[in-house]
Amino acid sequence: MKKISGAEAVIKSLINEGVDVLFGYPGGAIMPVYDELYKFENEIHHILVRHEQGATHAAQGYARSSGKVGVAIATSGPGATNLVTGIADAQIDSTPMVCITGQVASYLLGSDAFQETDIIGISTPVTKWNYQITKASEIAEIFAKAFYIARSGRPGPVLIDITKDAQFEMLDKFEYKKCNNVRSYISIPKIDSNSLSDAADLINNAKKPFIVWGQGVILGNAEKEFLNFIEKSGIPSAWTILGLSAIPTDHPLNVGMLGMHGNYGPNKLTNECDLLIAIGMRFDDRVTGDLNTYAKQAKIIHFEIDPAEINKNVEVDIAVLGDVKESLSQILPKIKNNKHKLWLDKFRKLNEIEFNKVIDKEYNKKSGGISMAEVIKSINNNTDGNSILVTDVGQHQMVACRYTKFNLSKSNITSGGLGTMGFALPAALGAKIGDNKREVIAVIGDGGFQMTIQELGTIFQTRAAVKIVILNNDFLGMVRQWQQLFFDKRYASTELVNPDFVTISKGYFIESKRVDSRDELESSVKEMLNFDGPYLLEVCVEKEENVFPMIPSGSSVSDIRLE
Numbered sequence: 373m374k375k376i377s378g379a380e381a382v383i384k385s386l387i388n389e390g391v392d393v394l395f396g397y398p399g400g401a402i403m404p405v406y407d408e409l410y411k412f413e414n415e416i417h418h419i420l421v422r423h424e425q426g427a428t429h430a431a432q433g434y435a436r437s438s439g440k441v442g443v444a445i446a447t448s449g450p451g452a453t454n455l456v457t458g459i460a461d462a463q464i465d466s467t468p469m470v471c472i473t474g475q476v477a478s479y480l481l482g483s484d485a486f487q488e489t490d491i492i493g494i495s496t497p498v499t500k501w502n503y504q505i506t507k508a509s510e511i512a513e514i515f516a517k518a519f520y521i522a523r524s525g526r527p528g529p530v531l532i533d534i535t536k537d538a539q540f541e542m543l544d545k546f547e548y549k550k551c552n553n554v555r556s557y558i559s560i561p562k563i564d565s566n567s568l569s570d571a572a573d574l575i576n577n578a579k580k581p582f583i584v585w586g587q588g589v590i591l592g593n594a595e596k597e598f599l600n601f602i603e604k605s606g607i608p609s610a611w612t613i614l615g616l617s618a619i620p621t622d623h624p625l626n627v628g629m630l631g632m633h634g635n636y637g638p639n640k641l642t643n644e645c646d647l648l649i650a651i652g653m654r655f656d657d658r659v660t661g662d663l664n665t666y667a668k669q670a671k672i673i674h675f676e677i678d679p680a681e682i683n684k685n686v687e688v689d690i691a692v693l694g695d696v697k698e699s700l701s702q703i704l705p706k707i708k709n710n711k712h713k714l715w716l717d718k719f720r721k722l723n724e725i726e727f728n729k730v731i732d733k734e735y736n737k738k739s740g741g742i743s744m745a746e747v748i749k750s751i752n753n754n755t756d757g758n759s760i761l762v763t764d765v766g767q768h769q770m771v772a773c774r775y776t777k778f779n780l781s782k783s784n785i786t787s788g789g790l791g792t793m794g795f796a797l798p799a800a801l802g803a804k805i806g807d808n809k810r811e812v813i814a815v816i817g818d819g820g821f822q823m824t825i826q827e828l829g830t831i832f833q834t835r836a837a838v839k840i841v842i843l844n845n846d847f848l849g850m851v852r853q854w855q856q857l858f859f860d861k862r863y864a865s866t867e868l869v870n871p872d873f874v875t876i877s878k879g880y881f882i883e884s885k886r887v888d889s890r891d892e893l894e895s896s897v898k899e900m901l902n903f904d905g906p907y908l909l910e911v912c913v914e915k916e917e918n919v920f921p922m923i924p925s926g927s928s929v930s931d932i933r934l935e
């Protein structure tokens with residue numbers, strides 16, 4: 373039998389896991405693996421990003437559009453540390469990702485060798501699991517375990533660090549066995565049938581029940597079970613930013629977005645419902661506002677896969693631990709058919725107030741500077757609700773998530789928990805590669821765009837046909853909004869003197885156009901969408917627009933303000 377190197381074993385392990393694309397950047401300590409990538413280029417496609425942070429966000433975008441594990445690869449030292457932001461982002465947003473880093477040879481470990489950094493120590497708090505391989509014989513088993521841990525239960529990022537000598541070491545044989553369980557790790561807790569019956573009782577007897585759902589519904593592939601559950605029970609349902617797109621925007625029981633810039637109805641009525649049913653969400657502070665006043669009048673049921681989330685931020689009356697797809701299908705026969713018409717009307721009435729005070733004015737704006745919402749409206753007008761929206765972080769993110777119309781799940785890719793500026797451009801590239809059939813539209817602020825602007829180079833090199841919309845307000849808009857509202861308009865370092873984005877895009881050979889008049893907006897969006905290939909559209913929007921509604925930081929959800 374032919375001997376194989378550790379580096380080849382790495383590639384063979386990836387192939388065994390069905391990996392056909394990885395995002396990365398080479399360097400000394402990972403060169404043996406890159407050499408094998410060269411030989412295996414027909415089986416595994418490597419995408420050369422322009423900065424390792426881009427590799428992680430691209431892997432995240434890929435994971436979220438395809439439902440598969442995203443893979444990023446980098447060298448030791450600065451290559452490895454450049455991955456950290458993306459790993460932390462994947463950890464808090466439960467994105468399945470495997471990161472591979474090269475490491476100095478094992479006999480140099482701890483000697484401050486060239487490009488040595490303790491990436492295991494650094495990444496421990498932000499990975500679901502990590503491991504340093506120092507012997508080639510460990511490779512198959514560790515890779516199998518890594519992929520299992522990344523994708524199973526509540527998904528998350530795993531990092532494998534491989535010393536250079538382990539990559540060179542020759543193995544007499546290579547055998548790969550996929551991993552399906554790890555002792556001491558319970559990926560999916562068993563559902564307790566008593567908790568299901570107790571939950572069903574509360575649901576059947578509630579007068580004002582309210583569902584808040586999160587990304588767990590999407591990660592658990594439970595969209596169909598979720599729809600059956602809400603339609604049978606007739607319960608008004610609201611989403612966290614990561615839960616967005618799990619059901620169509622215009623579903624009659626979809627009452628809108630929760631949280632700091634969410635809709636008026638669901639936020640206000642959180643403090644009026646008699647039963648709050650949280651499904652696959654983790655009561656993030658951006659959603660709950662002041663915990664001392666959050667849904668105090670209500671009984672609370674929490675459907676959740678991760679025991680660590682139960683009673684973490686909000687004490688619940690009933691926890692239904694387990695796989696959400698399974699829990700929702702098991703509870704369905706126990707739930708009575710119901711329609712909560714009057715209660716649902718309350719959401720509609722409050723959302724109507726928001727429509728008149730906020731939405732109509734910005735979405736249907738007719739004079740003055742272009743609003744961010746109008747740009748989203750143009751995108752809605754010219755797409756079929758089946759595209760993937762990728763957003764960065766800031767005002768544009770809130771507006772895009774509030775207004776984009778979705779028909780399909782896995783259509784909203786954003787940095788929710790970490791709020792990482794610079795996420796969107798590489799994530800959009802990864803999303804397009806993960807699902808090439810769908811239109812991918814990245815909506816990005818002028819600030820965040822410049823954090824990973826170099827990934828235009830990767831987009832050009834791969835010809836990934838992403839559509840990039842920059843909402844340019846010449847400000848770090850979200851921070852400026854807070855300065856205006858809470859710091860007496862002292863705009864400390866939030867005004868940006870921006871470069872010419874269109875020229876920069878042209879420098880990367882990417883088609884581009886700037887729009888600053890309302891008359892040209894619709895036709896320019898059409899032109900962008902009709903273009904066969906990547907395209908950058910810069911829209912100069914109103915400079916000092918604020919995003920409302922808003923729950924001031926630390927306030928109660930019911931103190932949501934419309935102006």
Ligand SMILES: Cc1ncc(C[n+]2csc(CCOP(=O)(O)OP(=O)(O)O)c2C)c(N)n1
Binds near residue numbers: 769845847850
């Ligand atoms: C890496 C990083 N640094 C700083 C912040 C803090 N921050 C949040 S939103 C924001 C402003 C974003 O400005 P821009 O990208 O222009 O988008 P806009 O809010 O104007 O739509 C900043 C600085 C962050 N979220 N991420």
